[in-house]
Amino acid sequence: MxxxxxxxxxxxxxxxxxxxxxxxxxxxxxxxxxxxxxxxxxxxxxxxxxxxxxxxxxxxxxENYLNEERFTRSYIRGKFYIKHWGRNKIRMNLKQKQVPEKLINKCFDEIDDEDYRVAIKKMYDNYYAKHIDLNEYQRKIKTIKHIIGKGFEYDAIINSIEE
Incomplete structure (x- = not known):
């Protein structure tokens, strides 16, 4: 053959x-x-x-094999706690999967606010430390842009790094 x-x-x-x-x-x-x-x-x-x-x-x-709320909660937990995505990126990806906005908002309580703040701070410190070749202002801007790219909100980033 x-x-x-x-x-x-x-x-x-x-x-x-x-x-x-x-x-x-x-x-x-x-x-x-x-x-x-x-x-x-x-x-x-x-x-x-x-x-x-x-x-x-x-x-x-x-038979509960398919449950949109369970999926949404699981997705949010996984993307935040494992992939370290922010709310904006998670929301955008769930919308691409045609999950209703109302359900997305309801399920965001899966992310603890303190965990979110700590994740931003840790990400900021790690990324900032890698760019010692830049001046202070450039390092800060580059780091903030990186974290925004991961789906975190600008206000949440500023609040976390100012603490």
Whole structure:
């Protein structure tokens, strides 16, 4: 068998039964919290009719495999405490995932205000210390720009470094 025929075989889509697709989507949600948009995107891979999509989506919601608030809270915690993103960057990424603004605002209580302040201060001190070749003003501006780039708010940065 030549390379072209192997490539062609690997490009063929395998067909699944409704129950197999449903189970694959359950596994997809169990592996990691997902938002509605991610599940809908995954469903597109299976070329389902609208009624089947709705039925599976309702099943995932009813059985609590899919929970937008749980996803949002988990996402916020992970992006702040592991990736060290600020609220602005987290909010922007959640909006790209079509999470409602109201839900985003409700779930931001996952970030402790003191932890947020300490994270900014630590980030500021670490980045500032790396740029000894610049004068005081340039170091401060460059450091603030870096932290803004991580999604932190200007006012929060200023408040944290002035303490």
């Amino acid at each position: 030549g390379i072209l025929s192997i490539l062609f075989l690997s490009m063929e889509k395998k067909s699944f039964t409704y129950e197999e697709i449903k189970q694959k989507l359950v596994n997809y949600c169990v592996y990691q919290d997902r938002c509605h948009a991610e599940v809908e995107q995954k469903m597109r891979e299976f070329l389902l009719i609208d009624e089947a999509k709705e039925e599976i989506m309702l099943y995932l919601l009813k």
